[in-house]
Amino acid sequence: MNILNFVHAFFSDSAHWHGYDGIPTRLTEHIRYSLQALVLAALIGLPVGLVTGHYGRGGNALALIATASRALPTFGLLVLAVTWLGFGLTPVMIPLVVLAVPPILVTTYEAVRSVDPAPVDAARGMGMSEPRILFQVELPVALRLIFGGLRSAAVQIVSTATIAAYVGLGGLGRYIIDGLYQRDYEKVVGGASLVVAMALTTLALFWAVARFAVSPGVRRGG
Template identity: 80%
Template sequence: MNVLNFVQAFFGDPAHWHGHDGIPQRLLEHVGYSLLALGLAAGIGLPVGLLTGHTGRGGNALAFLATAARALPSFNLLVLMFVLLGLGLLPVMIPLVVLAVPPILVTTYEAVRSVDPAPVDAARGLGMREGRILFRVELPVALPLILGGLLSAAVQIVSTATIAAYVSLGGLGRYIVDGLYQRDYEKVVGGATLVAALALATLAVFRLVARIVVSPGVRGR
């Protein structure tokens, strides 16, 4: 059978649409892991990126940390966390967050630093406080690039969250891991197709969000 036949057989089987191992349940689990990891990574990367980008300090340290974090293999880190922490969600969240923080942090820093200094200087001349300058002047202009960093992190998380299945959790990775163990390549191909489709859906969602939250003037630029 070729890949298309595997895909057709997987999605055409009614058994894959019901129960705890059905596509809706596994998709819900995968989205849950991904949203949690993205929220944690954004909670770390956005504030640090905004602050360092506004002050212009710490750029070299951020670049070093981002390079170091990207060099860590997610699966190896998962195994290490599993050995240290045992089963559970935490050993999965740590490698996913470590993977997602660098693109958010570095892109946010660069986005704020790339804002035209003229309106920033004008805002300071009018007596605006630094916090208001950041959120009222710099952030609206930097928002498209910041969303780009969040998108990059989200797609990486969605693609990598399959590792949850290796520590007995759910998600779309269950189809891939179980399929390989059972030599059920229909299930493997179906799981990989679902992960790819979810990554494309993530891209579409972020584009929609960008059209809603980014002002037309900035989007036109």
């Protein structure tokens, strides 16, 4: 039985569309975990990246932190978090946030640093305060690249949030973990297909949001 047959069998089985283990329920759980992790990562990465990028300080430290964070094994970090905090959502959020902060932080820093200094100097000459320069001059220009960092982080989170199933939570990883345990490869392939589809949907959503939020002039300039 090939992969396409497994996919067809999984999605054509009405039992997979109802109840606590149905696709709508597991998909909703996966989206909730992913959104929570992305919001937490953005709350950490965006402010630090904007401030350090505006003042042009800490670039080497950010690169070091990002490299160290990417080197951490996600599953190993999950195991340590569970050992320390016990089972629950918090141990899952820790590795997901650690995974997502570096692309947001580094991309935001580089996006602000890449803004043409001429309008920034002109704004200072007009007497604008530093926060106004950051949010009214630099941020609109840097927004396209910042969305790129958020998009990268979101896709990584969506693809990795399957680890929630390892600690007894839900999400699409439940199909993969349970399917492997039960040797139900139809369920494994179906769950993996849903994760891939959700990652591609995330890419499309961020592309659409960026098209709406980023100034047309900045898009053409990019």
